[in-house]
Amino acid sequence: MQNTITLIFILLLKIGYSQNSIINGVLLDKNTNESLSYVNIGVLKKGIGTVSKSNGSFSLNIKHIQETDTVKFSALGYKPLIFSVKNLVEKLNNNPNLKMEENIEVLDEVIIVSKKEWKEKTLGSETKSTSMTMGFSSNLGSELGRRINISRKHTHILKFKANVALNTYKSIKLRLNFYTIKNGLPNEKINRENIYVNFFDKSGSLTVDLEKYKLVVSDDIIVTLEWVDNYGDGQFRISSRLGTSGIKQKDASLDSWRTLPFTLGYNILVRY
Template sequence: MKVFFLLFPFLVFSQQNVAKGLVLDKVTNEPIPYVNISILESTIGTSSDDDGSFSLEIKEEDINKIVSLSSLGYESSKIPVSLFLKSEEIFLNPKTEVLEEVVIKDKLEEKTKTVNKIEDSDLCHGFGSFAENPWIIALYFPYKDAYEETEFLKSIKFHFGNFKNKKAKFRLRLFTVGKDSLPDIDILKENVIVELKKKQKEAVVDVADYDIIFPREGFYVAFEWLYIPYNEE
């Protein structure tokens, strides 16, 4: 008699829940695109898509945590993951901005100055989209007296060198400098989404219409990666 032993591998599956829904403006009921959605105290998150829709896989160990939602022009919102999983529609309140003193100046375009000019050959590092969360990279630009005659921001150029880029979308962010010298308040009050074509080596974003004066304390220019299906292709 021959005895056969059949070996069955034990497969361990971690239980996951999928949250799906829409992020909407509480006043207009319109969808809000590119909302950052993240689970606090974790590395998991996503962004709402162009139509305000989102989908996020949530692990069992994150069920008792908090979800944070934030977007330009809206008050941030925090809700328990357990409630987030049951919500097909999530509403954000538009932010009421308190305007500070506004100084109107003549805007002359005859003079331009390039700040922090770089070449493709200067680039030696790259960033991928493998993280499961939106991320931001910011570069500080100090103010110099030489900028006084060209104090309005005209355009911002992003270089991508010779990397084999896929098509992608990212958000331009401009920040004031906080008391801790870190990025603080958004200077741009609306979404400026930049779309890249495959193998595109640079992107120039025209910001002249926003009438932004170079802050005397300097400012941060930031590249915000959006964790949306478009960027996963």
């Protein structure tokens, strides 16, 4: 009899998940109660994820996942939140607000190297191809990136450029990320604050001035664009070409990275 009751409970729980396949909540700063925009939200190892909206609200489809799967909330400058699907559903049913705690880090010492003469150089690809292009997946939080080789210590990143082959959105909001490399794939973020860029044109150069972010690197990096928001419906395509650096791609927030046998029209202006 007890086994029968347990089985019925499990079936009802699964039916409940299938009927309520979308879970909703709001992400807030624990200390200020301010909403947290564009937080990465993902089901680990499932390729399912999204980002929170500008007002901190989020919706996540859990129809095709198990109650024991893990959901992670991750934002630059905050401690991650990690729940099982079952615990997350229960928590949101009691209170739709999830609060994230700021992660106070001691910044590494910045070494200023005095040189009589600085050199500037463009690294990466400047392709403007419209026949070979790459777009994001259908999920907010998807990323597209490429490796850029750094040959000098204390290289200052001054500017980022990409060539947009096609944009049919009224506007699209992207997050620019810089990563260290492990096993050929993105590892840890280098930038300590979010770098956002809005693009409104139909095509052309997407340029980000980076001098105020004080990005200094001494090893190879991977630079990515992450889709976090848009206005209207449409497509967004970035110029690409055949190349050995490979496109680093993930389909959703906190998804696994993969490499495709092409390279993107990304380049950075550096000073060393």
